[in-house]
Amino acid sequence: MRAIAENGDKAARNMALEALGSDMTFRNLRSVPNLHLEVIRKRPFSFMSAGEKQRTIYTANNEQALPGVVVRAEGSPATCEPAVDEAYDGLGATYDFFWDVFKRNSIDDEGMPLNGTVHFGTNYSNAFWDGQRMVFGDGDGEIFNRFTIALDVIAHELTHGVTEDEAQLIYTGQSGALNESISDVFGALIKQYTLKQTADQADWLIGSGIFTDKIKSGGDHPAAIRSMQAPGTAYDDPVLGKDPQPAHMDAFVNTFEDNGGVHINSGIPNHAFYLAAINIGGNAWEKAGRVWYQTLLDPALKPNTKFQRFAELTIENAKRFEVEAQVRDAWQQVGITPPS
Ligand SMILES: [Zn+2]
Structure with a gap:
Protein backbone atom coordinates (compact mmCIF):
# COMPACT_ATOMS: atom_id res chain seq x y z
CA MET A 1 0.00 0.00 0.00
CA ARG A 2 2.90 2.37 0.74
CA ALA A 3 4.38 1.61 -2.70
CA ILE A 4 1.03 2.22 -4.40
CA ALA A 5 0.64 5.51 -2.49
CA GLU A 6 4.02 6.60 -3.89
CA ASN A 7 3.94 5.19 -7.43
CA GLY A 8 0.27 4.84 -8.37
CA ASP A 9 -1.94 7.18 -10.38
CA LYS A 10 -4.33 9.50 -8.54
CA ALA A 11 -7.11 6.91 -8.08
CA ALA A 12 -4.66 4.23 -6.95
CA ARG A 13 -3.00 6.67 -4.54
CA ASN A 14 -6.32 7.57 -2.95
CA MET A 15 -7.25 3.89 -2.67
CA ALA A 16 -3.95 3.08 -0.95
CA LEU A 17 -4.13 6.01 1.46
CA GLU A 18 -7.67 5.09 2.45
CA ALA A 19 -6.73 1.45 2.98
CA LEU A 20 -3.71 2.45 5.07
CA GLY A 21 -5.88 4.76 7.19
CA SER A 22 -8.69 2.34 8.04
CA ASP A 23 -6.24 -0.55 8.29
CA MET A 24 -4.50 1.17 11.19
CA THR A 25 -7.79 1.57 13.06
CA PHE A 26 -8.60 -2.13 12.84
CA ARG A 27 -5.08 -3.35 13.51
CA ASN A 28 -5.13 -1.28 16.69
CA LEU A 29 -8.47 -2.83 17.62
CA ARG A 30 -6.96 -6.28 17.13
CA SER A 31 -4.05 -5.49 19.43
CA VAL A 32 -6.39 -5.33 22.44
CA PRO A 33 -5.70 -8.90 23.58
CA ASN A 34 -8.64 -11.26 23.46
CA LEU A 35 -11.15 -8.57 24.34
CA HIS A 36 -13.52 -9.57 21.56
CA LEU A 37 -13.09 -13.29 22.08
CA GLU A 38 -13.98 -12.89 25.75
CA VAL A 39 -17.14 -11.00 24.84
CA ILE A 40 -18.13 -13.63 22.31
CA ARG A 41 -17.42 -16.55 24.66
CA LYS A 42 -19.94 -15.29 27.20
CA ARG A 43 -22.81 -15.89 24.78
CA PRO A 44 -24.56 -19.24 25.23
CA PHE A 45 -24.19 -21.68 22.33
CA SER A 46 -25.32 -24.85 24.03
CA PHE A 47 -27.67 -25.62 21.13
CA MET A 48 -24.67 -26.10 18.82
CA SER A 49 -22.87 -29.42 18.91
CA ALA A 50 -19.16 -29.78 18.17
CA GLY A 51 -18.37 -30.07 14.48
CA GLU A 52 -21.34 -27.92 13.45
CA LYS A 53 -20.41 -24.61 11.91
CA GLN A 54 -22.45 -21.46 12.20
CA ARG A 55 -21.76 -18.87 9.52
CA THR A 56 -23.40 -15.51 8.91
CA ILE A 57 -22.47 -13.24 6.02
CA TYR A 58 -23.36 -9.56 6.11
CA THR A 59 -23.03 -6.77 3.57
CA ALA A 60 -21.76 -3.32 4.52
CA ASN A 61 -23.34 -2.03 1.27
CA ASN A 62 -20.11 -0.16 0.45
CA GLU A 63 -20.14 1.77 3.70
CA GLN A 64 -17.83 1.22 6.67
CA ALA A 65 -20.33 0.41 9.42
CA LEU A 66 -20.02 -3.09 10.90
CA PRO A 67 -21.41 -5.70 10.87
CA GLY A 68 -23.91 -4.52 8.18
CA VAL A 69 -27.03 -6.39 7.01
CA VAL A 70 -27.38 -10.21 6.94
CA VAL A 71 -27.35 -11.60 3.39
CA ARG A 72 -26.71 -15.31 4.01
CA ALA A 73 -27.06 -17.39 7.18
CA GLU A 74 -25.96 -20.98 7.88
CA GLY A 75 -27.74 -23.49 5.69
CA SER A 76 -29.38 -20.96 3.40
CA PRO A 77 -28.85 -21.40 -0.36
CA ALA A 78 -26.24 -19.67 -2.49
CA THR A 79 -27.06 -16.09 -3.35
CA CYS A 80 -25.26 -16.17 -6.70
CA GLU A 81 -23.43 -13.05 -5.58
CA PRO A 82 -19.74 -14.03 -5.77
CA ALA A 83 -18.46 -12.04 -2.75
CA VAL A 84 -21.22 -13.41 -0.48
CA ASP A 85 -20.87 -17.04 -1.57
CA GLU A 86 -17.06 -16.99 -1.59
CA ALA A 87 -17.01 -15.60 1.95
CA TYR A 88 -19.55 -18.24 3.08
CA ASP A 89 -17.60 -21.07 1.41
CA GLY A 90 -14.23 -19.77 2.60
CA LEU A 91 -15.35 -19.59 6.23
CA GLY A 92 -16.80 -23.09 5.82
CA ALA A 93 -13.60 -24.53 4.30
CA THR A 94 -11.56 -23.04 7.15
CA TYR A 95 -13.91 -24.41 9.81
CA ASP A 96 -13.94 -27.86 8.15
CA PHE A 97 -10.14 -28.00 7.96
CA PHE A 98 -9.60 -27.23 11.65
CA TRP A 99 -12.37 -29.67 12.64
CA ASP A 100 -11.50 -32.55 10.27
CA VAL A 101 -7.73 -32.43 10.74
CA PHE A 102 -7.27 -31.23 14.34
CA LYS A 103 -10.74 -31.67 15.90
CA ARG A 104 -10.62 -27.95 16.68
CA ASN A 105 -14.15 -26.58 17.03
CA SER A 106 -13.84 -23.17 15.35
CA ILE A 107 -11.40 -20.35 16.15
CA ASP A 108 -11.69 -20.59 19.94
CA ASP A 109 -12.25 -24.39 19.98
CA GLU A 110 -15.58 -23.64 21.62
CA GLY A 111 -17.72 -23.38 18.51
CA MET A 112 -17.39 -19.65 17.98
CA PRO A 113 -19.73 -18.57 15.14
CA LEU A 114 -17.95 -17.36 12.02
CA ASN A 115 -19.11 -14.01 10.73
CA GLY A 116 -18.05 -12.19 7.60
CA THR A 117 -18.88 -8.78 6.16
CA VAL A 118 -18.47 -8.21 2.41
CA HIS A 119 -18.63 -5.02 0.31
CA PHE A 120 -16.85 -3.09 3.08
CA GLY A 121 -16.19 0.50 2.00
CA THR A 122 -15.83 1.76 -1.55
CA ASN A 123 -13.02 0.17 -3.59
CA TYR A 124 -11.58 -0.89 -0.22
CA SER A 125 -8.46 -2.91 -0.98
CA ASN A 126 -7.85 -5.21 1.94
CA ALA A 127 -9.33 -7.95 4.11
CA PHE A 128 -8.93 -8.18 7.87
CA TRP A 129 -10.00 -9.95 11.03
CA ASP A 130 -11.15 -7.39 13.62
CA GLY A 131 -11.39 -9.85 16.52
CA GLN A 132 -15.07 -10.62 15.84
CA ARG A 133 -15.41 -11.10 12.12
CA MET A 134 -13.77 -11.23 8.72
CA VAL A 135 -14.15 -8.06 6.72
CA PHE A 136 -13.62 -7.96 2.95
CA GLY A 137 -13.22 -5.05 0.56
CA ASP A 138 -14.23 -5.21 -3.10
CA GLY A 139 -10.79 -4.01 -4.30
CA ASP A 140 -10.35 -1.13 -6.72
CA GLY A 141 -10.58 -3.30 -9.85
CA GLU A 142 -7.35 -1.77 -11.17
CA ILE A 143 -4.74 -3.31 -8.86
CA PHE A 144 -6.88 -5.51 -6.60
CA ASN A 145 -9.79 -7.86 -7.28
CA ARG A 146 -12.37 -8.54 -4.57
CA PHE A 147 -10.70 -10.02 -1.49
CA THR A 148 -13.06 -12.99 -1.14
CA ILE A 149 -11.53 -14.45 -4.31
CA ALA A 150 -8.64 -16.19 -2.50
CA LEU A 151 -9.49 -18.93 0.02
CA ASP A 152 -6.01 -18.72 1.57
CA VAL A 153 -6.55 -15.04 2.41
CA ILE A 154 -9.80 -15.89 4.24
CA ALA A 155 -8.05 -18.76 6.05
CA HIS A 156 -5.06 -16.51 6.83
CA GLU A 157 -7.27 -13.94 8.54
CA LEU A 158 -9.24 -16.52 10.56
CA THR A 159 -6.00 -18.14 11.67
CA HIS A 160 -5.07 -14.81 13.31
CA GLY A 161 -8.05 -15.56 15.57
CA VAL A 162 -6.66 -19.02 16.40
CA THR A 163 -3.22 -17.55 17.19
CA GLU A 164 -4.83 -14.85 19.34
CA ASP A 165 -6.71 -17.57 21.22
CA GLU A 166 -3.67 -19.84 21.72
CA ALA A 167 -0.17 -18.31 21.65
CA GLN A 168 -1.00 -14.58 21.54
CA LEU A 169 2.20 -13.88 19.63
CA ILE A 170 2.89 -10.15 19.97
CA TYR A 171 2.31 -8.42 16.63
CA THR A 172 5.71 -6.79 16.27
ZN1 LIG B 1 -1.98 -11.34 8.60
Missing part, protein backbone atom coordinates in the same frame (compact mmCIF):
# COMPACT_ATOMS: atom_id res chain seq x y z
CA GLY A 173 9.24 -7.85 15.29
CA GLN A 174 10.04 -11.57 15.14
CA SER A 175 7.04 -12.71 17.22
CA GLY A 176 4.84 -10.65 14.87
CA ALA A 177 6.50 -12.26 11.84
CA LEU A 178 5.78 -15.68 13.39
CA ASN A 179 2.16 -14.60 13.92
CA GLU A 180 1.99 -13.64 10.22
CA SER A 181 3.75 -16.81 9.12
CA ILE A 182 1.37 -19.07 11.07
CA SER A 183 -1.53 -17.41 9.25
CA ASP A 184 0.19 -18.03 5.90
CA VAL A 185 0.99 -21.65 6.83
CA PHE A 186 -2.62 -22.49 7.67
CA GLY A 187 -3.90 -20.34 4.80
CA ALA A 188 -1.82 -22.45 2.41
CA LEU A 189 -2.76 -25.72 4.13
CA ILE A 190 -6.49 -24.96 3.98
CA LYS A 191 -6.23 -24.23 0.26
CA GLN A 192 -4.24 -27.44 -0.31
CA TYR A 193 -6.68 -29.50 1.80
CA THR A 194 -9.66 -28.10 -0.11
CA LEU A 195 -8.00 -28.70 -3.51
CA LYS A 196 -6.63 -32.12 -2.39
CA GLN A 197 -3.07 -31.14 -3.35
CA THR A 198 0.12 -32.76 -2.09
CA ALA A 199 3.04 -30.55 -1.03
CA ASP A 200 4.74 -30.84 -4.41
CA GLN A 201 1.51 -30.17 -6.36
CA ALA A 202 0.69 -26.94 -4.50
CA ASP A 203 1.68 -23.47 -5.76
CA TRP A 204 2.60 -22.25 -2.22
CA LEU A 205 1.39 -18.76 -3.20
CA ILE A 206 -0.61 -16.62 -0.77
CA GLY A 207 -3.31 -14.48 -2.35
CA SER A 208 -3.06 -15.73 -5.92
CA GLY A 209 -6.01 -14.10 -7.76
CA ILE A 210 -6.13 -11.05 -5.48
CA PHE A 211 -4.22 -8.92 -8.01
CA THR A 212 -5.73 -8.05 -11.38
CA ASP A 213 -3.84 -9.33 -14.42
CA LYS A 214 -2.27 -5.85 -14.80
CA ILE A 215 0.13 -6.66 -11.94
CA LYS A 216 3.41 -8.31 -12.90
CA SER A 217 4.71 -11.42 -11.13
CA GLY A 218 8.31 -11.79 -9.99
CA GLY A 219 8.45 -15.46 -10.97
CA ASP A 220 7.08 -18.19 -13.19
CA HIS A 221 3.59 -18.02 -11.62
CA PRO A 222 0.68 -15.55 -11.39
CA ALA A 223 1.31 -12.44 -9.25
CA ALA A 224 0.41 -13.01 -5.61
CA ILE A 225 0.88 -11.36 -2.21
CA ARG A 226 3.56 -13.77 -0.99
CA SER A 227 5.35 -16.94 -2.09
CA MET A 228 6.32 -19.55 0.51
CA GLN A 229 8.30 -21.53 -2.06
CA ALA A 230 10.31 -18.54 -3.25
CA PRO A 231 9.86 -15.55 -0.92
CA GLY A 232 10.71 -12.33 -2.77
CA THR A 233 9.19 -13.43 -6.12
CA ALA A 234 5.45 -12.99 -5.49
CA TYR A 235 5.31 -9.75 -7.51
CA ASP A 236 7.67 -7.39 -9.30
CA ASP A 237 5.73 -4.47 -10.68
CA PRO A 238 6.29 -0.78 -11.52
CA VAL A 239 3.53 0.38 -9.14
CA LEU A 240 3.84 -2.20 -6.36
CA GLY A 241 7.59 -2.51 -6.41
CA LYS A 242 9.20 -5.86 -5.72
CA ASP A 243 8.12 -8.42 -3.13
CA PRO A 244 10.40 -7.53 -0.16
CA GLN A 245 10.40 -10.94 1.57
CA PRO A 246 13.68 -12.67 2.51
CA ALA A 247 13.96 -16.47 2.45
CA HIS A 248 17.04 -16.69 4.69
CA MET A 249 18.35 -15.12 7.93
CA ASP A 250 21.23 -13.59 5.93
CA ALA A 251 18.66 -11.26 4.34
CA PHE A 252 16.63 -10.51 7.53
CA VAL A 253 15.20 -6.98 7.23
CA ASN A 254 15.57 -4.63 10.20
CA THR A 255 12.90 -1.96 9.85
CA PHE A 256 10.49 0.11 11.93
CA GLU A 257 7.89 -0.06 9.16
CA ASP A 258 5.21 -2.77 9.07
CA ASN A 259 5.37 -3.27 12.86
CA GLY A 260 9.02 -4.21 12.53
CA GLY A 261 8.66 -6.12 9.27
CA VAL A 262 5.96 -8.61 10.31
CA HIS A 263 4.85 -9.16 6.68
CA ILE A 264 8.47 -9.07 5.44
CA ASN A 265 10.50 -11.39 7.68
CA SER A 266 7.62 -13.88 7.81
CA GLY A 267 9.19 -15.07 4.54
CA ILE A 268 11.88 -16.88 6.59
CA PRO A 269 9.60 -19.12 8.74
CA ASN A 270 7.25 -19.44 5.73
CA HIS A 271 10.07 -20.89 3.66
CA ALA A 272 11.12 -23.18 6.52
CA PHE A 273 7.58 -24.60 6.61
CA TYR A 274 7.59 -25.08 2.84
CA LEU A 275 10.95 -26.90 3.02
CA ALA A 276 9.75 -29.10 5.91
CA ALA A 277 6.61 -30.05 3.96
CA ILE A 278 8.64 -30.86 0.82
CA ASN A 279 11.23 -32.82 2.85
CA ILE A 280 8.44 -34.90 4.41
CA GLY A 281 6.41 -35.27 1.19
CA GLY A 282 2.73 -36.18 0.73
CA ASN A 283 -0.07 -34.00 2.12
CA ALA A 284 1.47 -31.06 3.98
CA TRP A 285 -1.34 -30.92 6.55
CA GLU A 286 -0.81 -34.53 7.72
CA LYS A 287 2.64 -34.14 9.29
CA ALA A 288 4.23 -30.71 8.79
CA GLY A 289 0.86 -29.06 9.51
CA ARG A 290 0.37 -31.15 12.67
CA VAL A 291 3.86 -30.23 13.89
CA TRP A 292 3.14 -26.51 13.44
CA TYR A 293 -0.32 -26.84 15.02
CA GLN A 294 1.05 -28.67 18.06
CA THR A 295 3.72 -25.96 18.35
CA LEU A 296 1.02 -23.27 18.26
CA LEU A 297 -0.72 -25.03 21.18
CA ASP A 298 2.54 -25.73 23.05
CA PRO A 299 2.55 -23.92 26.44
CA ALA A 300 6.28 -23.29 25.87
CA LEU A 301 5.41 -20.97 22.96
CA LYS A 302 5.35 -17.55 24.65
CA PRO A 303 3.93 -14.29 23.23
CA ASN A 304 7.44 -12.88 22.67
CA THR A 305 8.95 -16.03 21.09
CA LYS A 306 11.51 -15.39 18.34
CA PHE A 307 12.49 -17.50 15.30
CA GLN A 308 15.23 -19.51 17.03
CA ARG A 309 13.00 -20.67 19.90
CA PHE A 310 10.08 -21.32 17.57
CA ALA A 311 12.33 -23.53 15.43
CA GLU A 312 13.41 -25.47 18.54
CA LEU A 313 9.78 -26.02 19.52
CA THR A 314 8.81 -27.27 16.05
CA ILE A 315 11.72 -29.76 16.18
CA GLU A 316 10.60 -30.88 19.65
CA ASN A 317 7.03 -31.34 18.42
CA ALA A 318 8.25 -33.10 15.26
CA LYS A 319 9.57 -36.02 17.33
CA ARG A 320 6.18 -37.57 17.98
CA PHE A 321 5.45 -37.54 14.22
CA GLU A 322 8.92 -38.94 13.44
CA VAL A 323 9.86 -36.04 11.17
CA GLU A 324 12.46 -34.37 13.40
CA ALA A 325 15.30 -34.63 10.84
CA GLN A 326 13.20 -33.15 8.03
CA VAL A 327 12.09 -30.19 10.18
CA ARG A 328 15.62 -29.57 11.49
CA ASP A 329 16.99 -29.58 7.93
CA ALA A 330 14.31 -27.09 6.83
CA TRP A 331 15.34 -24.57 9.51
CA GLN A 332 19.03 -25.05 8.73
CA GLN A 333 18.33 -24.20 5.08
CA VAL A 334 16.93 -20.79 6.14
CA GLY A 335 19.91 -20.11 8.41
CA ILE A 336 18.53 -21.21 11.78
CA THR A 337 20.42 -24.01 13.55
CA PRO A 338 18.77 -25.15 16.75
CA PRO A 339 20.96 -27.00 19.28
CA SER A 340 20.86 -30.78 18.77
